[in-house]
Amino acid sequence: GAVVSQHPSWVICKSGTSVKIECRSLDFQATTMFWYRQFPKQSLMLMATSNEGSKATYEQGVEKDKFLINHASLTLSTLTVTSAHPEDSSFYICSASGRPTVTDTQYFGPGTRLTVL
Amino acid sequence: ILNVEQSPQSLHVQEGDSTNFTCSFPSSNFYALHWYRWETAKSPEALFVMTLNGDEKKKGRISATLNTKEGYSYLYIKGSQPEDSATYLCASMKTSYDKVIFGPGTSLSVIP
Numbered sequence A: 001g002a003v004v005s006q007h008p009s010w011v012i013c014k015s016g017t018s019v020k021i022e023c024r025s026l027d028f029q030a031t032t033m034f035w036y037r038q039f040p041k042q043s044l045m046l047m048a049t050s051n052e053g054s055k056a057t058y059e060q061g062v063e064k065d066k067f068l069i070n071h072a073s074l075t076l077s078t079l080t081v082t083s084a085h086p087e088d089s090s091f092y093i094c095s096a097s098g099r100p101t102v103t104d105t106q107y108f109g110p111g112t113r114l115t116v117l
Numbered sequence B: 001i002l003n004v005e006q007s008p009q010s011l012h013v014q015e016g017d018s019t020n021f022t023c024s025f026p027s028s029n030f031y032a033l034h035w036y037r038w039e040t041a042k043s044p045e046a047l048f049v050m051t052l053n054g055d056e057k058k059k060g061r062i063s064a065t066l067n068t069k070e071g072y073s074y075l076y077i078k079g080s081q082p083e084d085s086a087t088y089l090c091a092s093m094k095t096s097y098d099k100v101i102f103g104p105g106t107s108l109s110v111i112p
Helices: none
Strands: A004-007 A010-013 A019-025 A029-038 A045-051 A067-073 A076-081 A090-099 A112-116 B005-007 B010-014 B019-024 B032-038 B045-050 B056-059 B062-067 B072-077 B086-093 B100-102 B106-111
Touching: A004 A090, A010 A019, A019 A029, A019 A090, A019 A112, A029 A067, A029 A076, A045 A067, A076 A090, B005 B086, B010 B019, B019 B106, B032 B072, B045 B056, B045 B062, B072 B086
Parallel strands: A010 A112, B010 B106
Antiparallel strands: A004 A019, A019 A076, A029 A045, A029 A090, A067 A076, A090 A112, B005 B019, B019 B072, B032 B045, B032 B086, B056 B062, B062 B072, B086 B100, B086 B106
16 A cells, blocks of 8 residues: 555656656545655755645745646646756655555655756 | 764675664654665655654564664664665654655665
């Protein structure tokens, strides 16, 4: 149980285009979803937290107009990287918590590798 | 310490060896400590959530201990198997509504 899917698993795009990444909870209600970014050999860095039906809360230093997060339902959140540039190339991974799941545990998707040319 | 730290960064062990690694976290305002196993090309998998000082959890050959007063947790793997090869992440929470701070992980390779 508590499976999270994430699509696409990898994407290559041209500079200036926008990329949408989907995160879905398959067998539970994801009341809260988290988006992380990971640079090589570094920790997972939280970008934003979103509760279903509410605006996302962004971490300091994360541009909300650059990284658009939508959490419109209890099973789906999307991250859109707008006008992507090479410096946005990274590994993006989502996680979700909700019900019925183990309290305080986040369930992760497999991640998306974004390469911006 | 302000961040969550893990050591060693990586290690290689022979199949059958037992191993352990460390997670250090801020001991003030502690709420919970998580351990995750992250195999290549898969999703991180939750192993343990630990909240009480002195707590010890076990899942098969993997166990973890927690010392909240000094701010560390150990993860032990008994009789390592190739399928244990993964990156092991720990993450600390200050409160139930605070964000989770991840360590950089320990990469374990078990050599057959």
